[in-house]
Amino acid sequence: MLRFLFTRVSLVIPTFIGITLLVFVLVRLIPGDPIETMAGERGISSEEHARLVHEYGFDKPVIVQYGLYLSRLVRGDLGRSIVTHKTVIEEFGSLFPATVELSLCALMFALLVGIPVGIIAAVRRNSIFDQGIMGLSLTGYSMPIFWWGLLLILLFSVQLGWTPVSGRIAVLYFVEAKTGFLLIDTLLAGDIPAFWSAVSHLILPAIVLGTVPLAVIARMTRSAMLEVLGEDYIRTARAKGLSSFRVVTVHAFRNALIPIVTVIGLQMGVLFTGAILTETIFSWPGVGKWLIDGIARRDYPVLQGGTLLIGSIIMAINLIVDMTYGLINPRIRHQR
Amino acid sequence: MTIEATQAPVVRKPPQGPPHPFAEFVSYFAANRGAMIGLGTILVLVVLGAFAGVFAPFSPVATNPQAFLKPPVWQAGGVAGHWLGTDAIGRDMLSRLIYGARLSLLIGLAVVALSVTVGTILGLVAGFFRGVIEIAIMRLMDILLTLPTLLLAIIIVAILGPGIVNALIAVATVLLPHYVRIVRATVIAETAKDYVTAAKLSGASNLRLIVKEILPNCAAPLIVQATLGISTAILDAAALGFIGLGAQPPTPEWGTMLADAREFVLRAWWVVTFPGIMILITVLAFNLLGDGLRDALDPKLKR
Numbered sequence: 350m351l352r353f354l355f356t357r358v359s360l361v362i363p364t365f366i367g368i369t370l371l372v373f374v375l376v377r378l379i380p381g382d383p384i385e386t387m388a389g390e391r392g393i394s395s396e397e398h399a400r401l402v403h404e405y406g407f408d409k410p411v412i413v414q415y416g417l418y419l420s421r422l423v424r425g426d427l428g429r430s431i432v433t434h435k436t437v438i439e440e441f442g443s444l445f446p447a448t449v450e451l452s453l454c455a456l457m458f459a460l461l462v463g464i465p466v467g468i469i470a471a472v473r474r475n476s477i478f479d480q481g482i483m484g485l486s487l488t489g490y491s492m493p494i495f496w497w498g499l500l501l502i503l504l505f506s507v508q509l510g511w512t513p514v515s516g517r518i519a520v521l522y523f524v525e526a527k528t529g530f531l532l533i534d535t536l537l538a539g540d541i542p543a544f545w546s547a548v549s550h551l552i553l554p555a556i557v558l559g560t561v562p563l564a565v566i567a568r569m570t571r572s573a574m575l576e577v578l579g580e581d582y583i584r585t586a587r588a589k590g591l592s593s594f595r596v597v598t599v600h601a602f603r604n605a606l607i608p609i610v611t612v613i614g615l616q617m618g619v620l621f622t623g624a625i626l627t628e629t630i631f632s633w634p635g636v637g638k639w640l641i642d643g644i645a646r647r648d649y650p651v652l653q654g655g656t657l658l659i660g661s662i663i664m665a666i667n668l669i670v671d672m673t674y675g676l677i678n679p680r681i682r683h684q685r
Numbered sequence: 686m687t688i689e690a691t692q693a694p695v696v697r698k699p700p701q702g703p704p705h706p707f708a709e710f711v712s713y714f715a716a717n718r719g720a721m722i723g724l725g726t727i728l729v730l731v732v733l734g735a736f737a738g739v740f741a742p743f744s745p746v747a748t749n750p751q752a753f754l755k756p757p758v759w760q761a762g763g764v765a766g767h768w769l770g771t772d773a774i775g776r777d778m779l780s781r782l783i784y785g786a787r788l789s790l791l792i793g794l795a796v797v798a799l800s801v802t803v804g805t806i807l808g809l810v811a812g813f814f815r816g817v818i819e820i821a822i823m824r825l826m827d828i829l830l831t832l833p834t835l836l837l838a839i840i841i842v843a844i845l846g847p848g849i850v851n852a853l854i855a856v857a858t859v860l861l862p863h864y865v866r867i868v869r870a871t872v873i874a875e876t877a878k879d880y881v882t883a884a885k886l887s888g889a890s891n892l893r894l895i896v897k898e899i900l901p902n903c904a905a906p907l908i909v910q911a912t913l914g915i916s917t918a919i920l921d922a923a924a925l926g927f928i929g930l931g932a933q934p935p936t937p938e939w940g941t942m943l944a945d946a947r948e949f950v951l952r953a954w955w956v957v958t959f960p961g962i963m964i965l966i967t968v969l970a971f972n973l974l975g976d977g978l979r980d981a982l983d984p985k986l987k988r
Contacts, residue, residue, distance in 0.1 A: 367828040378844040487719075487976070491968040493920055495927045496943055496961030499950055503958075507951055622835040626924060640836065641928065644843045656840065660832050667831070 353675050361668055368660045369422065373415050376653045379644075405431075418653075427657070428650035430643075437654030441636060446529025447517060448635035451627065452620045454551055455559035456613070463563045464609070467570025471578060472597055482567060489564030494623055498557040498630040505553060512549050515632035519546045558627045562616045569612040573605035580604075607674070614670030617663050713981035720977020726970035734787030741780035742766060745937040749775040754953050770955040772945065778955060781937035782963050788938050789919050789967055792853055796918035797911050799857040801864050805903070808868025809895055813876065823869070826862035834859045838921060842930040849922075849938065852931040856921045860914050867910055871903045909979040916971035923964050939964045 384401045385393065393401075402408050406417055421428065427437040470479040506514045513519070517531055522543035524534045532551070535544035577583065578601050586600045587593070625637035632638070636655060643651035703709070714720055733740055743749075749764075749771060756763050757770045757778075764771070769778040807826075811819040829837065841855035875881060876899065884898050925931035926940025934941060939960040946956035 363824055364827050364831060367824055368831060371828055375840050375844060379840075380844070380846065484719075487972055488965070488969055491916065491920075491965055491972050493923055493927075493940075493943075493961055493964040493968070495924060495940075496957075496964060499943065499947065499957050500961065503950055503954055618831075618833045621833040625833070625835050625839070626927070629928065641839070644839060652840070652843075656832065656836060659836065663833070664831050 354672065357668060357671055357675075361664055364664065365661065368664075369419065369657060370415070372653050372656045372660070373418055376649050376656075377411060377414070379647065379649070379652075382647075422657075427654035430651045431648050432646050432651075437650050437658075440639065440651065441655060441658055443529070444634060444636045444639050447531075447633060448621075448624050448628070448637060450530045450532065451551065451554055451558060451633060451635060452624055454555035455557075455620065455623075456562060456616070458555055458559035459563035459566050459616075460613070463566030464570050467567040468574055468597060468602060470567070471571045471574035472593075474575065479571075483571070486564040486567045489560050490568070492560055492564075494557055494560060495626045495630055497560060498553070498627060501553050501557060502630070512553050517547065517550050517634060518543065519550075522546055554627050554631045554633055557630070558620065558623045561619060561623060562613075565612055565616060565619075566609065570605065570609055573608040574601060577601045577605045610670065610673065614667060617666045621659060621663065710981050714977055717977040717980060719973045720981075723970040723973025723975075723977060726966060727974060730786050730790060730967060730970070733783050734790050737784045737787045741777075741783040742768070743777035743780040745781045745784040746776065746935045749777070751775070754949065754956070756953070757955055769959055770953075772942070772956050773949060773953075776935075778959055781942060782939070782959055784937040785939045785942065785960065785963060786967070788849075788932070788936065789923070789964070792849070792856075792922045792938075793915035793919045793967075793971070796853050796857045796860065796922070797914045799853070800860040800914060800918075801907060801911050803857075804861050804864025805868050805900075805907070807861075808865040808903075809872055809900070811865065812869035812872025813891070813895055813899070819869070822865065826865050829859070830862045834921065835924060838925060839928065839930060842925060847930045847933060849932040849936065852922050852925045855925065856918050859921065860917060863910055863914070864907065867906050868903050871906065872899050875899045875902050905982040909975055909982060912971055912975035912978055916968040916975065919964065919971070920968050 384398055384405070384407070406414055409417070425438070427441075429436050430440055433440065466482055470482045473479050502514055505511045518524070518535075522535075522540065524531060524538055524540060524543055527534050527537055531547040532544065535541075535547055574597075578597075583596060583601055586596045591600075621637070624635060625641060627633065628635045628637040629641055636659065640652065640655045640659075642648075643655060704712070749767075752764045752767060752771045753775045754773050755767055755771045755775075758765060758768055760770075767777050767779070769782065771777055772781070807822050811822040838852075838855040838859050841858055842851050845851035845854065872895075881894060881898055884894055889898070922931055923938070923940030923943075926938045927944045929944055932938035932941045934945060942960040943957065946953070946960070949956050
């Protein structure tokens with residue numbers, strides 16, 4: 350097991366260094382002078398310009414800049430935003446909970462709907478229900494979610510007036526940030542109306558972001574269940590006279606879990622890609638929108654730091670998922 | 686005459702052995718209703734796109750100052766001739782959607798062609814020569830796979846500048862790892878087989894081994910992945926257009942049209958609804974086709 354862990358972790362390190370290099374080079378290639386962007390429309394004197402270029406290290410050779418970047422990285426310094434002058438870590442930290450809250454709710458939605466639906470579709474294979482669900486899930490998988498979000502806003506916010514159009518919570522509520530998760534913070538503060546405001550702001554974005562994972566999870570659950578339901582031990586369990594509910598949930602589903610967990614792990618990148626679009630549509634103050642704004646403002650440190658942090662987080666999640674397999678399934682652990 | 690008629694059944698050989706692989710593939714594929722629907726939809730879109738000038742009642746960029754933001758004809762206030770209404774500056778929605786079909790299909794094809802070509806070359810090199818080259822290529826692919834696809838595409842477009850060609854390059858880069866991985870895996874599996882050793886022993890050059898012996902075995906998985914890749918490409922290019930980094934106005938690209946339409950969500954449902962439906966239908970059709978191809982080409986799934 351230790352060797353398995355060691356191999357997995359050692360594979361991650363070069364990828365991580367590669368990401369730092371890639372991010373550094375890519376961001377450096379973006380055209381446009383960040384100092385002038387920062388100065389805005391009023392412009393900037395050439396002495397001031399030179400001073401700032403020196404201050405941010407833009408005058409040094411690129412390789413030295415990368416070296417400086419790495420050495421600061423090791424000390425946990427990702428630089429400061431050129432626009433707001435706050436540290437990248439600080440900004441990321443204040444916005445990341447919003448993205449996590451949204452993503453977790455989206456994932457919950459996808460799991461709570463996708464798994465039962467996938468199981469039922471597998472049990473009633475080739476029924477109208479099965480075909481309908483598979484048709485719907487392929488549609489969900491093909492959905493341009495930026496349009497799906499607009500459509501839901503059109504229906505629920507504009508036509509029915511049920512949910513707000515944008516933001517995380519109505520402006521009249523002020524909630525002290527303890528965890529950064531508004532659903533929890535409002536409850537901690539005992540402010541029930543604020544909690545409902547947060548919920549109503551969250552519902553549409555979570556559904557929009559959860560749609561593609563929902564489709565993937567439903568399809569994966571169905572096919573994993575179909576495979577397991579054909580096994581001999583399922584016939585044995587049925588022959589023992591166990592209720593069909595017990596056979597499906599206890600005997601079959603537990604064994605179908607491994608491929609399902611895999612898919613959930615793989616959905617992290619998908620979730621983040623979705624979060625960029627969802628946050629843009631709903632003006633959700635998370636890291637996805639922050640990065641998009643960073644590109645528009647040519648905020649190099651934000652782009653560099655943000656991309657690096659997101660890449661690292663996804664890498665860490667993948668690593669955890671990998672290790673979970675090793676724990677669940679000894680055959681994987683002993684593979685070389 | 687009569688003799689021939691009676692002899693005919695005797696002379697005709699009874700069907701023997703397995704059917705030709707291609708005939709088998711066709712019969713599997715034709716039996717898949719979803720795949721046939723997908724194929725039919727794609728054909729319709731191709732015809733619409735190819736003859737956009739014939740089908741579209743107006744030019745996609747011509748504005749009609751008499752009809753700003755008019756609803757479709759069946760709704761009160763609709764203007765005759767503008768079947769699906771007009772957008773904020775009086776352009777005909779239907780015409781823009783039809784020209785958009787041409788654009789989206791071309792984007793999808795171009796992205797996948799680029800991605801498959803580069804991916805196949807990298808995959809062949811990695812799988813055949815192994816060693817340091819393989820490690821370098823596969824690590825790079827791992828890195829590309831680790832970053833969220835849209836984020837990577839956005840950064841690439843930010844470097845190259847917004848526009849349809851750059852969006853295309855960005856999306857092709859994002860899709861690249863899938864093809865490299867498929868080709869490399871197939872190459873490694875095939876290189877170990879006896880027929881490759883036999884070809885090598887009979888003096889085939891590396892190039893011949895790669896192109897004549899190994900490459901044909903990558904075809905089936907590549908075709909499936911390429912079909913599915915077209916749908917991803919269309920979706921991602923539309924997403925870039927929507928963020929404002931893809932095709933630029935007044936290009937009738939569906940994602941760009943949606944970006945323009947955002948501010949009219951509250952009062953003009955048609956400018957928001959139709960481009961999205963077109964994206965959905967197109968992407969769905971390619972996914973159906975890809976699934977059908979996979980089922981028909983993958984022997985493991987055959988009953």
